[in-house]
Amino acid sequence: MRDHYDVIVIGGSAAGLSAALVLGRSRRSVLVVDAGEPRNAVAEGAHNYLGREGVAPSELYRIGRDEVAAYGVEVQPGRIVAASPTDGDGVDPVGFSVTLDSGRVVAARRLVVASGAVDVLPKVPGLAEQWGRGVVHCPFCHGWEVRDQHIGVLVTTPNGVHHALMFRALSDRVTAFVTDPTLVDDTAREGFAARGIRVVDDSVRRVRSSDGVLTGVELGSGEVVALDALAAASTAEARVDFAAGLGLTASDVVVNGFRFGSALTVDAAGQTAVRGVYAAGNVAAPMATVIASAAAGVQAGVAAHGDLVQADLAAALAGAAAGSGAAAGSGAARVSG
Numbered sequence: 001m002r003d004h005y006d007v008i009v010i011g012g013s014a015a016g017l018s019a020a021l022v023l024g025r026s027r028r029s030v031l032v033v034d035a036g037e038p039r040n041a042v043a044e045g046a047h048n049y050l051g052r053e054g055v056a057p058s059e060l061y062r063i064g065r066d067e068v069a070a071y072g073v074e075v076q077p078g079r080i081v082a083a084s085p086t087d088g089d090g091v092d093p094v095g096f097s098v099t100l101d102s103g104r105v106v107a108a109r110r111l112v113v114a115s116g117a118v119d120v121l122p123k124v125p126g127l128a129e130q131w132g133r134g135v136v137h138c139p140f141c142h143g144w145e146v147r148d149q150h151i152g153v154l155v156t157t158p159n160g161v162h163h164a165l166m167f168r169a170l171s172d173r174v175t176a177f178v179t180d181p182t183l184v185d186d187t188a189r190e191g192f193a194a195r196g197i198r199v200v201d202d203s204v205r206r207v208r209s210s211d212g213v214l215t216g217v218e219l220g221s222g223e224v225v226a227l228d229a230l231a232a233a234s235t236a237e238a239r240v241d242f243a244a245g246l247g248l249t250a251s252d253v254v255v256n257g258f259r260f261g262s263a264l265t266v267d268a269a270g271q272t273a274v275r276g277v278y279a280a281g282n283v284a285a286p287m288a289t290v291i292a293s294a295a296a297g298v299q300a301g302v303a304a305h306g307d308l309v310q311a312d313l314a315a316a317l318a319g320a321a322a323g324s325g326a327a328a329g330s331g332a333a334r335v336s337g
């Protein structure tokens with residue numbers, strides 16, 4: 001085990017392992033630290049990942065760990081609990097120190113933050129237990145699996161109207177549960193009627209299940225509506241607890257006036273506001289799918305490597321200049337930079 005790497009990657013899922021792969025293949029020394037809680041861990045399969053359609057998330061990431069290990073990348077289970085900038089390693093003025101939950105302290109020239117997001121769910125009893133199974137959030141991730149079934153849509157945000165219409169494309173049996181009438185105006189109700197979406201104006205008191213299978217919802221009135229699946233929106237909050245020492249905080253992500261979650265802000269190359277710290281995947285883009293997160297990880301890895309190439313060049317040029325200056329001044333033999 002080393003105590004200094006070119007790059008430390010925080011999070012070893014779609015984004016982090018993809019960054020590590022391109023960095024390992026570029027002959028960088030890389031440590032991936034992964035707490036082992038990918039956002040889609042509860043899902044049976046990861047969909048829309050071309051070439052691996054429907055693969056179990058745990059299997060996809062196991063394959064990824066094997067692939068990066070083949071290029072010398074170290075993957076360590078654990079959690080980064082703190083990170084801060086340093087003065088670099090004497091050659092490169094940019095550097096970082098990170099602390100793992102084991103107490104291990106490791107240095108790196110660059111960081112890639114790929115720690116994902118955590119879903120904050122509507123506070124309805126019984127909903128969390130069904131998250132990713134009977135309760136779904138994404139028509140692209142789970143829609144095919146619930147096609148033609150009786151799908152309930154919990155309208156808890158202004159985006160709920162669009163959510164219901166998305167699920168209506170998958171089944172002609174959709175019921176919208178409107179918990180707050182201000183969220184659904186007359187135009188939306190006309191749209192629901194035109195598309196044959198049933199509307200229930202009542203609160204949802206609990207999600208009901210039997211033997212681990214969702215069976216329906218219980219309304220505020222006490223009525224029970226039988227369902228095969230319930231669509232509900234979460235907010236996806238960036239996992240950045242460790243990043244305060246870097247001066248990084250997540251900002252709100254607002255889509256169509258609706259707060260979707262929070263994320264780190266990055267430039268087109270994936271660099272955050274802190275030089276040398278890159279971010280990829282859901283931590284920077286809460287709507288990104290697995291394959292989009294993997295692509296962003298590759299981009300961040302490419303950018304971090306390019307930055308290191310320039311830093312190595314600057315150090316070599318400085319060394320060469322120092323060598324030629326000494327030679328001119330003293331007539332001594334030139335020392336290679």
Ligand SMILES: Cc1cc2nc3c(=O)[nH]c(=O)nc-3n(C[C@H](O)[C@H](O)[C@H](O)COP(=O)(O)OP(=O)(O)OC[C@H]3O[C@@H](n4cnc5c(N)ncnc54)[C@H](O)[C@@H]3O)c2cc1C
Pocket residue numbers: 010011012013014015016033034035036037038039040041042043045046047048049078079080081114115116117119131132138140141142239242280281282283288289290291293
């Ligand atoms: C129920 C559900 C089903 C989904 N299904 C699909 C689907 O079918 N297809 C699809 O494309 N997308 C799907 N998604 C979205 C998918 O989960 C994300 O696109 C994807 O997980 C993002 O990858 P990521 O690498 O950015 O983050 P994650 O996969 O969340 O991985 C982040 C990793 O970083 C680790 N980590 C966090 N903090 C630290 C720390 N401080 N130190 C070390 N490690 C840390 C975590 O433990 C985790 O292992 C689904 C999402 C949910 C919620």
